[in-house]
Amino acid sequence: MPIARRTFIAMAGAAALTSHGWAAAPRYDLVIKGGRVIDPARGIDAMLDVAIAGGKIAAMGKTIDPGAAQILDATGKLVTPGLIDIHTHASVDPASAGLMLAEGVTGWIEAGWEGAETVDQGIAAVRAAPQKAAFLLNIGRKGVMTTAGETMDLSLADAAAARAAIAAHRDVIVGVKARLSRSIAGDHDLDVLRRAQQAASAFGLPVMIHIGGTFSPLGQLLDLLKPGDIVTHMYAPPPHAIIGDDGRVIPEAIAARKRCVRFDWGHGTHGHVLWEVAEQAARQGFLPDTVSTDWTIAGDRTGVVNMPTIMSNVLALGVPLDQVVAMATINAARSFTFFKGRGTLAPGAPADVAVLELRQGQFELVDTAGKKRPATCKFFPAATILDGKIAARAA
Structure with a gap:
């Protein structure tokens, strides 16, 4: 029979006991205490405790009595929703998911390493990940090819094969990826993108395009994008960059944003982000x-290529802290319905949390051309909570 709360007897250093000698279950499983909570989805930036129970966010308040719950001391640190990385190639190596988890990443997207002919490896990787993970299918049916561009032969941009693969794995394939650099798609990037749209639109899914060094002017590619599509490597260098010859953001990019096309940093290692382009934009x-x-x-x-460092890059551009956190959490969650309900610390949300340290000092941030910019602060991971449990802590 239920036991009324008044029958519990508080005992220092031990669980409460009823008159029958039964141990009472702690009200919370984990309480994160003393941190600066930033939850842009709800406009929260305050010193608060966060309580977790049953794998969900249970409560938030200035001082929460943890009772018998486990305590994570976040004094001097930021407490944010778990980071969501929408452009990774984490399916390639099984160690990736664990390394990303240690960096605060509680959700990720494999962005197109595999195509329709090679999809099984990617599907297995996202399903095995401890985090919530999903998959963008490369429109090139053989996936990324290291010896030649995967759609240099236009026949490999196979919309029918892509549709069949999506239909077979609809639970985890959440979009289509089209890499459009001239070294990958040759002089037919527009046709590759049209085929990616044919595959994705059949299921109401977004297309993510990889830009930089395209054959066609970027504006022509952007004109083919629909609401919800994503432009990654948005600050790629010329030719055909987001910044025109006049030093201004091209009008097609402004028009695309107005019709709800999304723009993504997409750092990488090979000429995908140039400081000059990012600073001008x-x-x-x-x-x-x-x-x-x-x-x-x-x-x-x-x-260089981890979420806390990329967040540091954006902060160094003068973007306010809450906006940077939003880009890595709620904005990312809203990019894919797969992450619905995540990216926030609202009560009842999955208890995926990143605890970050924003260190003050002298740092150098590096673009993918090797150019450095000084910074006076930088994010570092301190702890990651996944499904309500501490999954990683910094050494």
């Missing part, structure tokens, strides 16, 4: 909707 107010890494193990080992 930022001065004109053309900022990312989302930050992402284009994550690989090799890139991560440089200390």
Whole structure:
């Protein structure tokens, strides 16, 4: 029979006991205490405790009595929703998911390493990940090809094969990826993009395009994008960059944003982000909707390609802290319905949390051309909570 709350007897250093000697279950499983909570989805930026129970956010308040719950001390640190990285290549190596988890990433997208003929490896990787993970299918049916561009032969941009693969794995394929650089798609990038749209539109899914060094002017590619589509590597260098010859953001990019096309940082390691382009665009107010890494193990080992560092890059552009956190959390969650209900610390939301340290000091941030910019603060991961449990802590 239910036991009324008044029958519990508080005992220092031990669980409460009823008159029958039964141990009462703690009200919370985990309480994160003393941190600066930033939850842009709800406009929260305050010193608060966060309580977790049953794998969900249970409560938030200035001082929460943890009772018998486990305590995570976040004094001097930021407490944010778990980071969501919408552009990774984490399916390539099984160690990737764990490394990303240690960096605060509680959700990720494999952005097109595999195509219709090679999809099984990617599907297995996202299903095995501890985090919530999904998959963008490369429109090139053989996936990324290291010896030649995957759609240099236009026949490999196979919309019918892509549709069949999506239909077979609809639970985890959440969009289509089209890499459009001239070294990948040759002189038929527009046709590759049209075929990607044919595959994605059959299921109401977004297309993510990889830009930089395209054959066609960027504006022509942007004109083919629909609401919800994503432009990654948005600050790629010329030719055909988001900044025109006049030094202004091209009008097609402004028009695309107005019709709800999303723009993503997409850092990577090979000429995908140039400081000069990012700085020019930022001065004109053309900022990312989302930050992402284009994550690989090799890139991560440089200390550059991880979510806290990419967030630091955006902060160094003068973007307010809450907006940077939004780009890595709620904005990313809203980019794919797969992440519905995540990206926030609202009561009842999945208890995926990143605890970050924003260190003050002298740092250098590096673009993918090797150019450095000084910074006076940088994010570092301190702890990650996944499904209500501490999954990683910094050494």
